[in-house]
Amino acid sequence: MNPDIIKERQNATFDVEKLTNILDGGPEKTKRRREIEALVLSDPDFKEEDPNFLSRSERYDQAVRKSAQMILKLREYGIADPEEIYCYKTCVSCTFPSPKPLDLHLGMFLPTLLNQSTPEQMDRFFMPAWNLEIIGTYAQTEMGHGTHLRGLETTATYDPATQEFVLNSPTVSSIKWWPGGLGKTSNHAIVLAQLYTQGNCHGLHAFIVPIRDMSTHEPLPGIVVGDIGPKFGFNEVDNGFLKLENVRIPRENMLMKYAKVEPDGTYVKPPSAKLTYGTMVFIRSIIVGESARALAKSCTIAIRYSAVRHQSEIRPGSPEPQILDYQTQQYKLFPLLAMAYAFTFVGQYMKQTYHRISGDINQGDFSELPELHALSAGLKAFTTWATNAAIEVCRMSCGGHGYSRSSALPDIYVEFTPTCTYEGENTVMMLQTARYLVKSYRQAKDGQQLSGIVSYLNEAEHRRVQPQPVAARPTVVDINDLASLVEVYKLRAAILVELAAKSIQQELQRRKSQEDAWNNSAIDLVRASDAHCHYVVVKLFTDKLGEIGDTAVHSVLSTLALLYALHGITQNSGDFLQAGLLSVPQVLLISVRIKELLAQLRPNAVVLVDAFDFHDKKLNSVLGRYDGNVYENLFDWARRSPLNSTEVHDSFHKYLKPLRSKL
């Protein structure tokens, strides 16, 4: 154990295990998580070669093996609880958090069958899929359309003569593009296509399409399928393309639990359009939690490394200090550490709320869904954007070694960054949230009493009845009091929502259409959503503190929460000054206060990342090792690089030696 790291751990002012329990959601959950981790990490069947040293084809190969192995093991151990499956899965993927070839089979194909099949379809497809005879994927996105689903072009035209659907990719841009496991792994796909029957288009519906022969695995007639090529990360999965050329499937292969096409071609509408809403909310809530995990990992690596790396000098002649003692390093990392905690608690909240509401949804009560939908869209964008930038700050805070794959940080980044785009492109998500905020603002203005998290728009409206203009509102803010800071974040959000709504109003007054007015206010709308989400995060972090009983843990988490809130203010000080929510002396005071908080957190920095409790095998980072023995292990790792398998590379004989004679 590196003595620097030992010293850091001796400085802890709180019981690390207690904090770990809070992060897991209770001591039993910590225990169970560690049991599952031990199950995977000690299992020789999951031993693997470092993917860094493999070609893409070898990486795919290894991933298929592990992916298949995992499904066998889950059954062997009888692990069926979705959270436990998720935990097991993250351990299997530990060295690379990269999606695996069978992820969409497990995560989309089977659940869609469960949710949208008729009993007859369940009989035909479920058991073969459960037994991995049928391996499926979910083919929605096309080359030309992603988030805007209505624009998808693939067609499924009903032919009553044969009682079949004929599927086609009518244009190049309609080729299905990106689905995981589609390129090489799957033999079936649930294809989303525009349904045509009796001359009318009825919009998107889901169809089960066999794409490869069940015994030879060769593509079936009319199917052009393959891998979409190398990407930024995602090297282990075969994201694929699928071109359909007059592919015929029986009428019974349309998923018909809700909408139906009768044998004669008559279309029967689904009872409700809101049924698919829930899944999106669920996935976006998961992504918020993923943001927290990726950020926690990155902070663990960067902070541990900063505790063992010594560089330069603060005082001439003294030993080189740990780089964690530099104020600039603390200023880079500690606000991100605070953010990792904030997002963890937001993720917990989202999951709880989803579970609470999903009971209502199952009973047909959709009343809370719009708010949760709006919140999950915005928070998905807010947390992924922030985390995306933060991972890179962590990587660059490690100097040169952050660029080595051995640090794990490049892989954390490339595997994480797609969350900004998939499951709803972030800017589009922010605008969805903004739509809800502007609607709520108008309702408040019309005197309606709002409920839930947007109810502050009532208060703001109420306040404006007072004669003073918004900006001149006197604010009494104690910059050390979290409740008071939650309040200014709330007011900032209210003011920016109002600003966006007014921009729309002004555009309309210039005789612009509703749609152009909206587009011409989009910058303000995104800004309003961002402020709303920021308020929610500060609020949820503050609320969480109320649940913490242990004094020492409460104290350190309060410092983190305060840092998170104050740092956010300095990063957006223009908003707070502009609205008159804070005075110039207060903003200057906040900068000074932040420096004090950095110094205050310094002794607990390493133990605060220890509390995330990432097993070394899960971190897979030479820089982030628990024992801090970085340099020896960096040297060991490098020597295993495939380019070192021979002392002399072929290119010497092929190009360099012959060159001499040419000159």
Next chain:
Amino acid sequence: MNPDIIKERQNATFDVEKLTNILDGGPEKTKRRREIEALVLSDPDFKEEDPNFLSRSERYDQAVRKSAQMILKLREYGIADPEEIYCYKTCVSCTFPSPKPLDLHLGMFLPTLLNQSTPEQMDRFFMPAWNLEIIGTYAQTEMGHGTHLRGLETTATYDPATQEFVLNSPTVSSIKWWPGGLGKTSNHAIVLAQLYTQGNCHGLHAFIVPIRDMSTHEPLPGIVVGDIGPKFGFNEVDNGFLKLENVRIPRENMLMKYAKVEPDGTYVKPPSAKLTYGTMVFIRSIIVGESARALAKSCTIAIRYSAVRHQSEIRPGSPEPQILDYQTQQYKLFPLLAMAYAFTFVGQYMKQTYHRISGDINQGDFSELPELHALSAGLKAFTTWATNAAIEVCRMSCGGHGYSRSSALPDIYVEFTPTCTYEGENTVMMLQTARYLVKSYRQAKDGQQLSGIVSYLNEAEHRRVQPQPVAARPTVVDINDLASLVEVYKLRAAILVELAAKSIQQELQRRKSQEDAWNNSAIDLVRASDAHCHYVVVKLFTDKLGEIGDTAVHSVLSTLALLYALHGITQNSGDFLQAGLLSVPQVLLISVRIKELLAQLRPNAVVLVDAFDFHDKKLNSVLGRYDGNVYENLFDWARRSPLNSTEVHDSFHKYLKPLRSKL
């Protein structure tokens, strides 16, 4: 040609070729650049396989071939001017701007020989190195030390008995780490080591160390050398490690043009310590230009793609608009386009200034060097950080396809991002600039008249003689007048320099040491440097407009400059409000004005990136193609992916099929 792209080009309000000439530095330079590009791009010897589809070893192999080929061609064509060599080199590396195995031989080994060899050493080493018998690299960075050179641990101890130096890597952290071409390619290295003679250490000196056998290429005794393993990008180059175990080299292998060790071991000091200063300044100026290039490329790809991508709907029922018509997309991309122009002009200025000053330096006049040194450090950090973030904004603005390697954006990012760390870690660079600023501020305060770019610190000082406090200074700013905006940027910089200097003062009053006071003010110091650099960029962009004769070009560049300046204000509005440099209504007005500028730039967006004049082969991006035919080519590219070389991947037979029987 895609009709959308044709229409865009018809909308141009200026002559694109004229702007290209301005960017190149004159019509002759454009002509010569295109000649050199044609030479490389039409040369069958430089044909290559798409590196995306190769393994790392194959990529290294191909890079060695091209790297060696290039050196032959440069001689064949007699290209010797450094700028033309640079131009040729960027074409050879076009598909991947990645460093090549022989880059350090050309860029560091040969120049160091030229600058620091004695005539005898020139005789022994230069011609063999010129003829590529000797292939060299420059081994400075160690595992434990990067930017902080004094901390390097490698030792060279003089042994007068044999008249040899004995080189050693005394610790694991002293192993040389990262030098390009060191791992497999080079047979010599210039090693930077702490010189010990007659029992004293004389600091870092350079030694020529043979590391591999000239005929077998096997490592020599005492040499442990190899590749440091996979990185984030840089896949074509063998960044290496080097461990020295009692390696003996003749006394004459120390580069002795300046410092010397005599046969008896007597050390002779170099005449001046400033001699190595110039090179650093030069390389950092180059990096500023590289930032502009990387950003220009990224903008070209993102803006062209945004002109051909149609998505969603602004008005229901209307055709899907080009995504470039969305205000949020314009707000992402146009400020970056403006930044690409700004950095191009800053790069031009840095190069000119360097050439102007280097004449003086050669004549022993170092008077302007400290300012240029401080400026190049700060601008290197300022432009690389901004570009680094901007590339990712461009990539993410392309939606899902931005993640495909075919977009080229992932590679632009991974090849560019190391500039934030190498040649001086960015935070350290900002602090170097801050040191100069604080020193200048103190001189101004002591009544000294400053010259050059920091002379504004005198004005600020002068102003403060007036009775009103800084923040209450009345400002009259016309937000449409660039000169007026340059002025507020200048005042902001002055105020933040003062704030940092005062923070140091306060720390000293709390009885902190100079060093601790500095470290405890580091956040403010970085912020001051950042504001200083931002002012310089806005000023240089504005100055450049004065040189533009063509009215149409002047007009569009003025719009870009205004957007750059105003966008920077909104991103830092807190600073401007806090200092009372702008009023709240002005800041609100600026937001409105920015929207107008976006709309104003929209018709010229595509031609403004066309003016960068990147050949399609240099862009190597399916999304950024000049003809806009994205989708067909994306499909073609994907089909060439190695995973598609067989319809059925081995893993099906190995893992998936056997699985069925197990269940």
